[in-house]
Amino acid sequence: MNDAEMLENACADAWPALIDLPLGQWRLRAAAGFTGRANAALATGDPGTSLPRALRRTCEFAHANGIRPVVQILDGSATERALAAAGWVHHTGHPAGYEVSVLLGPPTQPDATGDGKGNGGVTVAEVPSDPWWELVAGTTSPGTAQRHVLAGGRAPVGFATARSGAETVGAARGAVVGDLLHVARLTVLPAHRRRGLGTELMNGLGRWAARHGATRCVLQVETNNATALALYRGLGFTEHHRYRYWIPANT
Template identity: 50%
Template sequence: MNPVETLEQACSDAWPPLKQHRLGEWRLRWAGGFTGRANSALAVGDPGMPIAEALRAVCDFAHSQGIPPAVQAVNGSRAEAEILAEGWRENVEHAAGYEVSVLVGVAMNGPFLAKNGRNGPFIASVRDTPTPTWWELSAGTTEPTPAQRHVLGTGANGYGVVEVDGVTAGAVRVAIVGPVAHISRLAVRPEFRRRGLAAELMFAASSWAKERGAGQEVLQVSVSNTPALALYRELGFTEHHRYRYWVPPMATCKDRKS
């Protein structure tokens, strides 16, 4: 695999679905509808069969799990070109954003820290287990579903929080996959924004990852999320590649049970 495909596989390992089926090097994933990444086929590498046959397998798997068929493919890749040639289209309806920027870097950025420092009394910590308030900020509920618990709770993870006046003001998740630290679910309550808490959470996540041997950090951010992209650029992250979600025309991907 090339470096882009290898990084995509690591990101997938950091975001494990409830159910996964291998199709050659492709991954067919299901997690009860929780996030596009965990409920789509990751089309990197060789599926071990002609693309049309592989896409039919994607449809069959999705229908068997009760989710709409979707494929995640790297922008400009051979797989994407073949998917387009089969009549699939960009999933512009995807609520979280159908095109995603994959960023790499290290949040313990010397120039940023020299300019901004740590955030005074508001120092984030990273814990081994998520708290109810972490779940509230990261998943919108203090009682996560089995799919949310599995996707966000499986693996070597750290759960960052920052407290302000006794309130959990922000949260982040960091997952270690070999030498890669996958950072996600960064959130700050609206009333606590513009105080540097997001940067403080990123610093804590980066420190935690570095202590565990991670030499590279990666984020996956919708290209429409301009505030987040601006923060990560200031922290020294740069774009590695992009991917998009693709969906089939109905006529080419019917539910075979119907």
């Protein structure tokens, strides 16, 4: 596998689907419809069979698990060109956008303060709190798929929160795979934005992740999310590659 393919597989390990079955080097994933990544086949590397058969297996897997057939493919790859030739199309109806920028950067800023235990404005816990769930998932009673994707899997996971007085006003999720910190679900309440809390959450997770061996950070950001992309570029992140979601033309 090339660097982009290895990075995508690390991100998949950091964002575990309820069901993750190999098809050669492809990964067929399902999580009861919770998030696009956890319910799309990751088509990197060799599926170990012909493309038509691999796509047929992908569709059968999706239908068996009650989800729409979706394939996540590296932008500009030979697999993407072959998928277009096979009649698949961009998943333009994807709620968050069908094209995603994968960014790499430092886990913390050089002038970051605090220790990730609440002494730099952000606390990173080993267990998610009810306010954390409310911010990142919109509920304090997450279902099985939400709990597995956000709080399960084999990777160490940190649950970052930022507070203003007694109120939790920001949250984010970090998972460490190898030397890589994967950050997702960063959110700040509207009334508390533009105060540097996004940066504090990133730095808090970075300090926590360093204790687990992380030396770099990865983010997967929809290309239409200009606000998030501007934040991360200001923190020293650069685009490594992009991927896109594809679906059969007749669905």
